[in-house]
Amino acid sequence: MSTMSYSKLTSASVQGVDGCAIAVEVDLASGLPQINVVGLPDPSVRESVERVRAALRNSGFQFPMQRITVNLAPADIRKEGTAYDLAIAAAILIASAQLQERHFKDTLVIGELALSGELCRVPGVLPMAEAARRIGMKRILLPAGNAAEAALISGMEVYAASSLKQLAECCREAEGWDSLLWRGDERPKSSSAESVNASATDSVWAENRLDYSDVLGQHAAKRALAIAAAGRHNILLSGPPGTGKTMLIRRLPGILPPMSDEESLEVTKIYSVAGKLARLDTLITERPFRSPHHTISAGGLVGGGSIPRPGEVTLAHRGVLFLDELPEFPRAALESLRQPLEDREVTLARARAVYRFPASFQLAASMNPCPCGFLGATAGGAQGQPECSCSQTAIDRYRSRISGPMLDRIDLLVEVQRPESIDSAQSGMSTADMRALVQRAIQAQQKRRPGFDVLWNGELSGVALRRAASLQPEASNLLQQAFDRLGISLRARDRILKLSRTIADMEGCEVIEASHVAEAIQYRRLPGWS
Numbered sequence: 020m021s022t023m024s025y026s027k028l029t030s031a032s033v034q035g036v037d038g039c040a041i042a043v044e045v046d047l048a049s050g051l052p053q054i055n056v057v058g059l060p061d062p063s064v065r066e067s068v069e070r071v072r073a074a075l076r077n078s079g080f081q082f083p084m085q086r087i088t089v090n091l092a093p094a095d096i097r098k099e100g101t102a103y104d105l106a107i108a109a110a111i112l113i114a115s116a117q118l119q120e121r122h123f124k125d126t127l128v129i130g131e132l133a134l135s136g137e138l139c140r141v142p143g144v145l146p147m148a149e150a151a152r153r154i155g156m157k158r159i160l161l162p163a164g165n166a167a168e169a170a171l172i173s174g175m176e177v178y179a180a181s182s183l184k185q186l187a188e189c190c191r192e193a194e195g196w197d198s199l200l201w202r203g204d205e206r207p208k209s210s211s212a213e214s215v216n217a218s219a220t221d222s223v224w225a226e227n228r229l230d231y232s233d234v235l236g237q238h239a240a241k242r243a244l245a246i247a248a249a250g251r252h253n254i255l256l257s258g259p260p261g262t263g264k265t266m267l268i269r270r271l272p273g274i275l276p277p278m279s280d281e282e283s284l285e286v287t288k289i290y291s292v293a294g295k296l297a298r299l300d301t302l303i304t305e306r307p308f309r310s311p312h313h314t315i316s317a318g319g320l321v322g323g324g325s326i327p328r329p330g331e332v333t334l335a336h337r338g339v340l341f342l343d344e345l346p347e348f349p350r351a352a353l354e355s356l357r358q359p360l361e362d363r364e365v366t367l368a369r370a371r372a373v374y375r376f377p378a379s380f381q382l383a384a385s386m387n388p389c390p391c392g393f394l395g396a397t398a399g400g401a402q403g404q405p406e407c408s409c410s411q412t413a414i415d416r417y418r419s420r421i422s423g424p425m426l427d428r429i430d431l432l433v434e435v436q437r438p439e440s441i442d443s444a445q446s447g448m449s450t451a452d453m454r455a456l457v458q459r460a461i462q463a464q465q466k467r468r469p470g471f472d473v474l475w476n477g478e479l480s481g482v483a484l485r486r487a488a489s490l491q492p493e494a495s496n497l498l499q500q501a502f503d504r505l506g507i508s509l510r511a512r513d514r515i516l517k518l519s520r521t522i523a524d525m526e527g528c529e530v531i532e533a534s535h536v537a538e539a540i541q542y543r544r545l546p547g548w549s
């Protein structure tokens with residue numbers, strides 16, 4: 020019997036979308052052979068014991084016939100998932116003197132074990148590696164399938180194994196883990212695949228196959244979309260069928276401001292946790308554009324489950340959530356958006372913990388003005404345009420699906436009509452033209468950034484908003500009048516102010532003028548809506 024009967028390794032878990040280090044302790048004592056896991060483990064972690072038992076045997080090790088206690092600390096964090104398998108297995112092997120502790124010094128150990136002893140990928144490695152760096156660890160051992168993702172965190176030595184057997188063999192060799200050191204793919208890396216710290220890379224606009232030059236007419240809607248993109252404002256397009264609403268919003272990704280490195284890392288972490296990284300060796304550099312179908316549930320939209328998973332609003336963090344045909348979404352789903360639209364994060368309370376997910380998304384939505392779609396449609400010079408056939412009750416019921424508080428959170432309400440005539444329906448602004456408008460507003464916002472903790476006008480509130488938005492006296496009067504006469508809420512008043520800020524930024528004006536406020540007020544109402 021060996022003298023060593025205790026060992027301690029470091030693993031990690033994910034809480035919401037952030038990683039945190041977890042100590043895995045194993046103690047072997049004499050007594051009836053049994054194994055206990057303590058420290059608030061979820062059933063998925065208890066199953067880990069069975070996988071570890073089989074994996075050890077199938078890799079040629081002995082499973083100690085002793086009383087084994089596995090402790091996961093800190094005890095107040097709920098442990099779930101399969102990422103602790105490898106740490107538990109390795110700690111048992113060390114405590115029973117089948118492996119040497121020195122190999123694992125200062126190393127974060129992550130990975131799921133198959134019964135065969137193969138190592139399997141786990142979700143959330145990016146935030147786990149970030150957590151390791153935060154506490155000053157420099158080494159990480161994980162399944163080969165997760166190596167590229169962990170290497171996105173610069174300054175980490177990444178060791179990748181494909182099985183417990185391979186790991187054990189390396190521990191026996193003179194070179195130790197040298198052959199496990201992950202040196203990257205042979206493929207040449209793109210610039211965005213550089214480590215997170217390489218922040219000198221120029222941010223670039225997203226590639227988008229869809230160009231705004233495809234959309235004829237709709238000059239006003241294009242301008243409104245440029246404003247929305249420039250300040251990250253929520254926007255709703257309303258109009259008859261076939262006028263180009265879906266087309267217009269589908270082209271939005273091409274004019275969204277490029278993401279900063281910080282934003283890229285945040286988004287990539289979310290996709291890592293959700294197990295939705297399309298490419299494992301690069302950060303996501305394009306703003307997410309999510310367009311869930313209207314059959315989605317409230318849980319799908321904001322996140323849910325007994326151990327909550329991020330929903331569409333979190334997957335759209337730093338990007339766009341596109342809700343096409345807004346009134347078709349279940350009322351409960353739409354109402355669930357109110358909190359994240361206001362707080363820019365989702366909080367989900369569960370019995371043992373409160374989970375927080377970031378949700379700073381921009382809402383872009385479309386709808387028809389009534390169930391048949393033709394209410395208030397202008398003939399646009401044409402004969403035989405269908406007329407609205409809906410009863411007032413039907414119209415009211417349709418509109419009531421989008422509550423007042425919901426509309427209050429949308430900065431730009433835009434009516435889209437059939438173009439007047441083919442003459443006036445030249446293509447108008449292309450994606451490149453609209454980017455030029457957005458670019459000017461980006462620069463103005465960046466100039467103001469020092470001193471503010473948020474960058475985008477649409478995200479400003481309170482003191483930061485008031486400091487950013489200085490108004491000419493006439494502009495200030497106009498805003499006051501609108502507040503008195505239109506009976507708008509204080510929230511709506513702030514939204515007009517933010518929107519005016521973006522319009523002024525697009526025109527290169529430091530102080531907001533009356534014309535900017537006037538345009539912003541116009542976007543508060545849809546014709547025919549009370």
Ligand SMILES: Nc1ncnc2c1ncn2[C@@H]1O[C@H](COP(=O)(O)OP(=O)(O)OP(=O)(O)O)[C@@H](O)[C@H]1O
Pocket residue numbers: 233234235236237258259260261262263264265266267385386387392
């Ligand atoms: N302004 C436009 N310029 C060019 N093509 C257009 C325009 N509007 C509509 N179209 C054509 O009509 C098709 C339907 O447009 P789109 O789906 O964007 O309409 P919509 O306003 O979303 O209608 P609905 O209310 O029925 O969803 C497009 O694929 C395109 O071929």
Ligand SMILES: [Mg+2]
Pocket residue numbers: 264265266343385
């Ligand atoms: Mg449509």
